[in-house]
Amino acid sequence: xxxxxxxxSVLLVGLLVLGMSSAINGQDLNEAKRAIKKGDQExxxxxxxxxxxxxxxxxxxxxxLSSDEPGVSELKLAAQKKVTKSHLDYxxxxxKQEKHDEALKHYKKTVELAxxxxxxxxxxxxxxxxxxxxxxxxxxxxxxxxxxxxxxxFNKAIEGDPDYGWxxxxxxxxxRQMEQPDQMEKAVAEAVAIGKKTDQPNIVSTSNTxxxxxxxxxxxxxxxxxKYEAAIPYLEKxxxxxxxxxxxxxxxxxxxxxGNFDKAIExxxxxxDSKKGSASNEELAKYYYTxxxxxxxxxxxxxxxxxxxxxxxxxxxxxxEYKIKHTLKCQ
Numbered sequence: 339x340x341x342x343x344x345x346x347s348v349l350l351v352g353l354l355v356l357g358m359s360s361a362i363n364g365q366d367l368n369e370a371k372r373a374i375k376k377g378d379q380e381x382x383x384x385x386x387x388x389x390x391x392x393x394x395x396x397x398x399x400x401x402x403l404s405s406d407e408p409g410v411s412e413l414k415l416a417a418q419k420k421v422t423k424s425h426l427d428y429x430x431x432x433x434k435q436e437k438h439d440e441a442l443k444h445y446k447k448t449v450e451l452a453x454x455x456x457x458x459x460x461x462x463x464x465x466x467x468x469x470x471x472x473x474x475x476x477x478x479x480x481x482x483x484x485x486x487x488x489x490x491x492f493n494k495a496i497e498g499d500p501d502y503g504w505x506x507x508x509x510x511x512x513x514r515q516m517e518q519p520d521q522m523e524k525a526v527a528e529a530v531a532i533g534k535k536t537d538q539p540n541i542v543s544t545s546n547t548x549x550x551x552x553x554x555x556x557x558x559x560x561x562x563x564x565k566y567e568a569a570i571p572y573l574e575k576x577x578x579x580x581x582x583x584x585x586x587x588x589x590x591x592x593x594x595x596x597g598n599f600d601k602a603i604e605x606x607x608x609x610x611d612s613k614k615g616s617a618s619n620e621e622l623a624k625y626y627y628t629x630x631x632x633x634x635x636x637x638x639x640x641x642x643x644x645x646x647x648x649x650x651x652x653x654x655x656x657x658x659e660y661k662i663k664h665t666l667k668c669q
Contacts, residue, residue, distance in 0.1 A: 386428035469498035550579035620652035643668035
């Protein structure tokens with residue numbers, strides 16, 4: 339049998355194969371169109387998993403087709419954009435539902451596809467949201483007293499967004515709960531710097547308040563327990579973050595109890611200076627009387643007399659007058 343084909347036969351076979359290929363390509367292109375249409379329908383119904391699957395199918399089909407085929411390139415680009423955007427939208431929805439691990443997976447997939455398909459705007463949005471996921475996960479861990487795990491997650495949030503002031507604050511709170519004041523102060527300082535850099539005064543004030551309350555509460559607790567030596571370092575540290583009148587008064591009491599009258603005088607004068615102009619003489623009498631006692635113990639008679647004279651009001655009047663007339667015999 340002669341297997342050699344004549345030229346006309348070869349041409350006929352070639353045309354037949356080409357025709358079959360064109361028909362197959364046409365069928366595949368129609369299937370790709372159906373896939374992207376299905377993806378649009380599922381997306382409108384917020385069936386993100388099905389939409390992503392359909393858009394990806396369209397991408398896969400059009401990738402196998404010749405880019406010279408009419409409409410293929412346009413369809414492929416549209417499907418690439420839609421599948422990338424669908425991962426992003428799904429991640430956003432999962433974040434709202436606090437399904438953090440799933441959200442993180444789809445944000446990362448968005449970044450991957452955005453880089454692959456040159457959809458940089460979607461990639462940037464996903465990268466901006468990833469720190470929020472780590473932050474939210476960290477807060478959940480902190481609420482369960484898993485502070486070390488929470489700190490790791492807050493650090494990941496900061497790694498993705500170095501200006502994430504609230505992540506620094508949450509990290510500081512975790513260190514506070516773990517009774518690690520040095521690490522807490524470091525995180526507070528970083529948060530304050532970020533707040534100033536990004537013009538967010540609430541970040542600055544919240545950070546300073548956090549540190550102030552930690553040191554003030556520990557100092558006040560020690561003072562109440564009459565552990566004056568222990569109270570002083572805490573209260574002094576608190577003044578770095580807030581100079582409240584009560585804080586300075588507590589410091590004066592603590593210094594007075596340990597015999598450091600110069601420091602006690604310094605602190606009590608701060609209280610009086612801050613109250614002048616707003617407090618009445620009766621209200622100031624308490625602080626002047628205390629100041630007088632410190633001057634007296636420090637051997638500063640003239641200053642003690644002046645302080646007791648300013649304390650001659652209200653409930654403190656009898657004792658102040660006694661000090662002036664009989665104890666110090668002031669002029």
